[in-house]
Amino acid sequence: MRLEYLNEQAKKYKAFYELECDCLTSIQTEVLEWVQKKTNFINDKTSTTFWMKVDYKDMAKTSPSLLKYMRAIKTPIREIVVGLLNESLSSGFILHHGAPPMNFKINFPILNTEDVYTEWYDIPMDVLEKLPVTTNQHTGTTAYDLKKLHNDVDKNFKCVGRYNMHTHPVILNSFIPHRVMPGPNAKYPRIMIATMPVNDPINLMQLL
Numbered sequence: 326m327r328l329e330y331l332n333e334q335a336k337k338y339k340a341f342y343e344l345e346c347d348c349l350t351s352i353q354t355e356v357l358e359w360v361q362k363k364t365n366f367i368n369d370k371t372s373t374t375f376w377m378k379v380d381y382k383d384m385a386k387t388s389p390s391l392l393k394y395m396r397a398i399k400t401p402i403r404e405i406v407v408g409l410l411n412e413s414l415s416s417g418f419i420l421h422h423g424a425p426p427m428n429f430k431i432n433f434p435i436l437n438t439e440d441v442y443t444e445w446y447d448i449p450m451d452v453l454e455k456l457p458v459t460t461n462q463h464t465g466t467t468a469y470d471l472k473k474l475h476n477d478v479d480k481n482f483k484c485v486g487r488y489n490m491h492t493h494p495v496i497l498n499s500f501i502p503h504r505v506m507p508g509p510n511a512k513y514p515r516i517m518i519a520t521m522p523v524n525d526p527i528n529l530m531q532l533l
């Protein structure tokens with residue numbers, strides 16, 4: 326099956342774009358406090374689910390620095406999810422790609438984000454279209470199942486971006502196939518949040 330929306334992504338758009346943020350420490354403190362109070366993520370050593378749906382409205386209420394920052398960069402958001410990488414995902418968060426309607430997310434490092442790398446790969450359409458597709462049970466969207474390519478993707482395809490999200494928030498292209506790989510000095514649990522903008526920040530992501 327040919328998923329046209331993926332075509333030429335790596336040629337048209339950047340894989341990631343680092344944002345300036347002078348209030349990252351406050352955002353991290355407020356979000357982490359919420360995570361500690363309202364979830365068990367800090368102690369969870371066994372979950373193999375990366376994306377954790379949370380009561381993001383409740384999180385936003387106690388994270389004024391995050392909301393203030395989103396207002397400052399004029400980017401309203403419609404949802405926040407938590408990304409949790411613990412010991413049971415130490416071989417990486419499997420190669421995958423996002424699907425419409427949204428092309429880009431804005432992610433913030435929260436805890437233990439040193440030595441963990443997001444890597445994007447340009448995989449030609451003629452390879453992708455031979456792969457099986459899966460339907461996301463929450464969103465109903467269709468995407469390629471990239472599991473088979475995960476382990477050797479660095480040997481077989483061109484890496485178009487590699488980024489350790491640690492000191493800045495970042496706009497991330499979720500359509501370009503990517504995986505999240507802990508390095509030898511990664512600490513767990515590694516926690517980040519992904520915010521979903523109401524509108525794609527296309528202007529910052531265009532290559533030309």
Ligand SMILES: [Fe+2]
Nearest residue numbers: 421423499503
């Ligand atoms: Fe992703």
